[in-house]
Amino acid sequence: MFNLKLYISLLATFAFLSIQAVGGGAAVLPEMERTLHGTFGLNDAEFVQAYGLGQLVPGPNMLMVIVLGYRIGGTIGALIAFVAFFLPVSLIVFFVTRYLRHLAASPWKSAVRDGLAPVTIGLMAAGVYAMGKAATTTWLTIAIAAAIFALMVRTKINPVLLVLACAIFGAFLLPRV
């Protein structure tokens, strides 16, 4: 089935989300979870799972949009999410660095970056809260999240290994529904 309306909606949604990603992709996570839930009925836990799968692959973490696009609109949805999330912003970056050089030399550039940094942190914290609410609903899942947090902060273990460990731990110890 070719659901044109869905694809256009996906395209618009991911493109709009991408240009709101201030200070990196992680800032847009809470808004993305909320929007995808509201617009496409995507399950919040599936959103968090997509973030987890995104951690397993090389490249930008926000390649997770491919998982989200796939869940919502299949293979075409995955492609649309990828293009919509990266192309418009890449064009903005391309034209700004090329044709608006004076902006790059402006002292306001640092002001924008430094000023947006705390907004980014606040948004990431909101992402942790939203994802935690959706994904850590039992003592065991809270324990997993807390253990991963501690290991990430205290050690230099590669997150890929941590996510794989979570998968193995989950397969053996989490209730099988």
Next chain:
Amino acid sequence: MGQVHPASMKQETRVGLGQLFLKFLVIGSVSFGGGIIAYLQRMLVDEMHWLTKDQFLAALEVSQTLPGTNSANMSVIVGDVFCGPIGAVVAFLGMTLPGAILVFVLAVGSGAGRHNPIAHAALMGVTAGAVGILAAITFRTGKEQFVHFPDVLVVAVTFVGMSFLKIPLLVLVIVLGGIAVFLHRPRQAAKATDRV
């Protein structure tokens, strides 16, 4: 750094399209577990000497200031500097395609395996772990910040506005971002306000 900005980077270093693609493809293939900016710096500055450290940091600053993911923005800027628009496309694709294909395979596989109880439990484990990872990244990024009072307040107001007041992100970014940028406004035009 000051005057060093990406558009002024055109330099004697000649980089071929194939080489550009290959180098970004390597980064796109090996950068497991985040820290992709560090991979980029090692490759562009230390290994290939395509950019000086200052040029790299200048490009990074632009990448962080503009919307979007920092690493993808970097690939566009660096690709364009060396090989023009096609270079931008090539560098971007090199860096994103390996991960994009792999994550697509994971999406299909996890979608198909969802109804298997063991696979489902494993995915629940991944989901729980994901929360810990984002929490740690947030903590780390927050700690790196030079935190003084107005910044902490902006963090708190942003968090509450997003999580509890459900204010649309665009409104938050424009209003709070505007206030925060004003608080960080350049004090004296003549002074070198560009910090790294």
